[in-house]
Amino acid sequence: MSLNTQGIVIREQTLKENDRIISVLTKNQGVIRAYVFGAKKLQSKMSASTQLFAFSDFGFNLRNGFYSVEHAMPKEMFFELRNDIESLALAQYFAQLEEEFAPSSEKCEEFLRLMLNCLHILCKKKRPLSQLKAVFEMRILCLSGYMPDIMMCKNCGKYEDSVMYFNKTETTLCCKDCYDGVGTALEIGVIQAMRHICYSDHEKIFNFTLSDKGLKTLSKITEEYLLLKTKRTFKTLDFYNSIKQ
Ligand SMILES: [Zn+2]
Known part of the structure; x- marks a missing residue:
């Protein structure tokens, strides 16, 4: 056949x-x-x-x-990946995540599209690596049924607060007034970026900006969320983290 x-x-x-x-x-x-x-x-x-x-x-x-x-x-061929060790390491991490999450024996156009888009942007150096990493991690989780419930505060429905708390285990959000002692404090810009990655059409997922500090926080939280959901380690991630500037 x-x-x-x-x-x-x-x-x-x-x-x-x-x-x-x-x-x-x-x-x-x-x-x-x-x-x-x-x-x-x-x-x-x-x-x-x-x-x-x-x-x-x-x-x-x-x-x-x-x-x-x-x-x-x-x-x-994405030859340009070979010119930069950090980009290559990140691409290898994306490949390992695809192996972990992409289904077998069924259509997976969205998974393929995410991979191709990220590699194109990596080659052209159009976005910071930390942003690409966060987008890839969050989006592949969403495609795999792990979309977090981060539209509003889980108690009072508040949409925005200067700081909101993300509970990775429950995958919910809390405002300052309703904070129950569980969850990571995140500035609203980071929450908005997470919402953007989860809820935007695929062609718009990279269209947001954050400060370097915000991107660092975003990349840390998406990584923690991914590791919590997969309950495993990724050699390619460890390598990327060991060489990144
Ligand atoms: Zn609230």
Whole structure:
């Protein structure tokens, strides 16, 4: 059986000398693990189109429960990621999050779109890395059913206070008057940014500005929220945090 779909390589592993196995976040069939035979031979047409972060038109072949790549035509290679270690590390973290969250065997256009948009912006250096990280973390949680309830104070319905308290466990918000001693105090700008990421259309999710301090807080809170929901660690995140400026 053959399957044609667009996808981006989010993991690559060398098997024998010339073969590799790749994980591809596809538009139509979730994350697919597939063999690439002869990928590393110099004359292999598929060498580039099946490497990490290559976005390609793939043709897969399914036999005995295993996929192999029949053909792959590169559409976008994101070469610029390799010029900056911090950007590359962040991209690797995004790839690991996709492996964690993206569904298998079903359409996951939104997951793919988020990945492609973030990589484009990373390459063009159009936004601070901390902003990209926060947007990616929060948005992939929302796509995966972990959208927090942060429209208003959970008790009195107040929409804005200078400071509001985010309870990561309950995923709710509290105003100053109703504060019950649980939750992280966040300035209203950070709350507004979180709302923007959760509730905006996909093409607008990056359209907000915050001070450096605000972005740092935002990135810290989205990371804590993600780690709480996944109950695991991510090597790629630890690496990114160890090298970031
Ligand atoms: Zn309240």
